[in-house]
């Protein structure tokens with residue numbers, strides 16, 4: 238029986254989400270739209286299977302087809318990234334990163350990663366993450382100009398001699414200096430791990446430098462610029478095997494049985510499909526277009542007087558610094574853009590004067606809009622809408638008194654619900670979006 242007939246409650250919610258995705262502009266840089274083939278693979282009977290272990294070495298019978306699909310995903314990953322070993326089983330980016338710790342460190346070891354408010358990820362040692370609790374985290378920062386402070390990384394690495402150094406981020410708009418991290422790690426004999434969760438698709442397309450010649454291990458999610466299902470991969474490079482010839486086995490053992498149970502075989506099938514798509518010439522073009530669109534959107538915003546961290550971008554994302562209008566304004570901007578159907582996320586900026594919950598910036602990116610076929614002229618139009626929305630938000634300030642903040646945001650929400658200019662912009666955005674189909678939503 239079809240979902241529509243069997244469970245009308247779930248079907249109704251799904252339809253509402255389908256409408257939201259079709260009728261709005263998605264600018265969250267970590268999101269994308271998968272192809273119909275990826276969606277189809279995810280919705281297959283591979284979800285019925287248990288297959289703890291690895292191809293040819295399973296704890297359950299009946300895995301001959303699962304073995305084939307997992308080997309295919311591994312082969313495609315190794316070929317695409319030019320690495321000797323790929324593990325495609327991590328459930329998502331966070332467990333993939335945790336597995337790297339298990340494979341390379343002992344609890345209590347010193348590790349280094351980019352500070353979270355400076356754009357780094359939770360799993361690179363932030364205090365509330367398991368990685369900041371079980372390991373001794375020494376964070377490095379970005380400079381006032383928004384670029385990674387490589388001198389500080391050198392200084393901290395020599396002083397603390399970490400076992401593991403991360404390079405990779407969740408909100409960083411410039412090219413990563415992988416070669417510098419390799420030199421630093423080499424000098425102190427640390428493991429150097431590149432987390433390319435955000436930029437994997439750009440790396441495949443040649444629109445961002447590859448970390449493979451420099452890092453020992455590379456982790457990535459599969460659902461961002463790579464345009465696959467929600468999942469992750471851990472790649473061991475030749476450099477990694479040269480440092481530790483058991484590194485690949487250690488990584489595999491860290492995923493299973495160290496951290497996970499049975500792999501999600503339907504996801505593995507969909508990862509194989511996404512990797513197959515990423516091997517096509519059209520994907521290279523896609524990666525370059527994502528960056529061209531990102532530069533066009535950044536240019537359109539700066540032309541309209543917005544301040545961007547580092548004054549631009551090298552990749553798929555940009556960070557608006559809204560502090561000229563007062564600290565903590567990211568939340569107002571996110572809410573007002575949501576009202577017109579433009580989805581972004583509030584984000585901290587380097588040297589954040591407010592807090593992660595009430596940050597002073599907004600993070601935007603172009604992977605999803607580019608998948609829909611939008612180009613530079615559409616980015617110009619989106620920049621003009623963002624400027625219009627900003628005018629409506631201009632007078633809103635975050636109260637200094639923390640108790641007054643939540644009520645202030647509540648009344649702001651009511652005000653924008655009734656704002657006629659925003660309501661008319663919402664209709665314009667909807668009409669525009671319907672001209673750019675989202676795969677799997679028609």
Ligand SMILES: Cc1ncc(COP(=O)(O)O)c(C=O)c1O
Pocket residue numbers: 267329330331332334358360405406407432433434435458468
């Ligand atoms: C750089 C980086 N690493 C890891 C992750 C974690 O991925 P997941 O959300 O799939 O656990 C993210 C997600 O935002 C990320 O940006």
